[in-house]
Amino acid sequence: ERMMEIRRQNCNPMTMKVTYYKKPVFIHQGYMQWLWDVDGRRYLDLFAGVATVSVGHCHPRLTATLEQQLKRLWHTTNIYVHPPLHEYCEKLASYLPDPLKVIYLTNSGSEANDLAMLMARLHTGNFDIITFRGSYHGGSQQTMGLTSNSSYKYPIATSSGCTHTMCPDVYRGPWGGSHCRDSPVQSTRKCGCSQGHCMASEQYIGQLKETFATSVPSRIAAFFAEPIQGMGGAVQYPKNYLKEAYKLVRERGGICIADEVQTGFGRTGTHFWGFQGYGVMPDMVTMAKGIGNGFPIGAVVTTPEIAASFAKASHFNTFGGSPVACAVASSVLDVIREDGTQQNALHVGTYLMTELAKLRDKYEIIGDVRGKGLQIGVEMVKDKVSRDPLSPEAMTEIFEDVKDMGVLIGKGGLYGQTFRIQPPMCITKEDVDFFLAVFNKAIHSYME
Numbered sequence: 001e002r003m004m005e006i007r008r009q010n011c012n013p014m015t016m017k018v019t020y021y022k023k024p025v026f027i028h029q030g031y032m033q034w035l036w037d038v039d040g041r042r043y044l045d046l047f048a049g050v051a052t053v054s055v056g057h058c059h060p061r062l063t064a065t066l067e068q069q070l071k072r073l074w075h076t077t078n079i080y081v082h083p084p085l086h087e088y089c090e091k092l093a094s095y096l097p098d099p100l101k102v103i104y105l106t107n108s109g110s111e112a113n114d115l116a117m118l119m120a121r122l123h124t125g126n127f128d129i130i131t132f133r134g135s136y137h138g139g140s141q142q143t144m145g146l147t148s149n150s151s152y153k154y155p156i157a158t159s160s161g162c163t164h165t166m167c168p169d170v171y172r173g174p175w176g177g178s179h180c181r182d183s184p185v186q187s188t189r190k191c192g193c194s195q196g197h198c199m200a201s202e203q204y205i206g207q208l209k210e211t212f213a214t215s216v217p218s219r220i221a222a223f224f225a226e227p228i229q230g231m232g233g234a235v236q237y238p239k240n241y242l243k244e245a246y247k248l249v250r251e252r253g254g255i256c257i258a259d260e261v262q263t264g265f266g267r268t269g270t271h272f273w274g275f276q277g278y279g280v281m282p283d284m285v286t287m288a289k290g291i292g293n294g295f296p297i298g299a300v301v302t303t304p305e306i307a308a309s310f311a312k313a314s315h316f317n318t319f320g321g322s323p324v325a326c327a328v329a330s331s332v333l334d335v336i337r338e339d340g341t342q343q344n345a346l347h348v349g350t351y352l353m354t355e356l357a358k359l360r361d362k363y364e365i366i367g368d369v370r371g372k373g374l375q376i377g378v379e380m381v382k383d384k385v386s387r388d389p390l391s392p393e394a395m396t397e398i399f400e401d402v403k404d405m406g407v408l409i410g411k412g413g414l415y416g417q418t419f420r421i422q423p424p425m426c427i428t429k430e431d432v433d434f435f436l437a438v439f440n441k442a443i444h445s446y447m448e
């Protein structure tokens with residue numbers, strides 16, 4: 001283990017910002033919701049390599065598909081077609097409502113969002129793009145502009161001045177949280193805050209309209225939104241908020257883009273796509289992560305009309321839509337259906353949220369439990385009245401403690417104050433009980 005740490009320090013100390021920096025975890029093997037480190041220690045994986053391993057590490061049916069395809073054909077580029085491409089695109093399209101039927105395959109979420117930006121600008125002839133505060137849409141130079149959180153971007157590389165972050169003051173994260181009126185998990189305690197977190201959705205919508213009237217250009221190319229923010233810390237929107245945003249965007253000539261990189265493929269439990277939970281219809285959907293269960297693939301799906309403006313120049317992507325990626329992604333869709341993955345996300349996720357809400361009511365430092373299905377955020381605060389974020393040191397202490405007891409979770413939020421739970425969607429109620437015991441113990445010992 002020490003040797004591995006020395007090797008990491010020598011090769012990539014700057015490029016690899018590992019999560020457990022005090023004592024990095026060296027992962028060696030995985031199976032379904034479990035990971036093993038080089039010493040054979042087992043961890044319950046509740047973060048899935050950042051919400052990516054959708055149906056389970058080394059899922060046997062996916063491994064079999066991969067083996068078969070590896071023996072047959074690896075690569076062609078998109079200047080040729082191959083059966084897995086058509087098979088996959090037809091299958092993926094069947095999960096999307098009309099007229100979202102034209103598919104471009106990429107290798108990552110950033111690449112997908114980059115392409116989406118380009119298509120939106122070509123189609124509308126406008127340049128400005130709107131995103132939400134707290135959003136994460138990628139790490140390429142273009143998508144870094146879409147991403148809001150300053151800890152993921154460099155001003156010099158995002159100086160194109162073409163993106164605006166829509167940010168009503170209240171957008172700190174707790175919308176749709178357990179203390180808000182629109183939340184699925186109501187608190188038994190009053191929030192007691194004085195920061196406007198508990199406003200009714202109509203008031204949020206009023207603020208949104210005002211933001212548009214005062215600071216959004218009259219013509220825009222697009223609006224990107226994650227149906228539930230991932231890196232932002234499982235932030236949801238008040239009732240009808242997204243619907244209103246879509247309307248305001250379309251009035252300005254823009255198209256609406258759902259970034260389903262984290263919310264897609266059944267993670268929200270109630271729907272296959274996160275946007276379906278808000279009753280909105282995007283003009284374009286971007287996806288990655290869970291689409292390949294860890295195999296690199298991403299996609300942009302849009303309408304024939306929008307795709308037409310992109311067809312004027314030729315689009316080339318060496319690896320996008322490779323036979324191997326298509327074969328694996330196709331099997332991912334089959335596994336989700338056959339294993340009842342989405343249903344499990346709803347079932348286990350609801351149980352986890354309900355139990356976490358009990359911990360929230362018990363501990364002063366759990367400010368909020370929010371999310372849907374298996375995209376859950378636990379916002380940690382100094383106290384429930386100020387709702388100031390818990391310090392990074394305290395977050396690290398709890399986080400490391402949870403890891404030392406055998407569970408991997410994630411962190412997010414504008415202030416790094418939200419624990420994130422986005423596991424492989426095959427986890428069971430027994431796994432949840434194990435995590436709850438561990439989490440309870442970690443918080444208890446921090447507070448002592």
Ligand code: PMP
Binds near residue numbers: 107226230259261
């Ligand atoms: N969109 C969202 C919502 C994401 O969470 C991410 C990655 N965290 C991306 C886009 C970028 O995806 P990738 O890292 O595959 O480029």
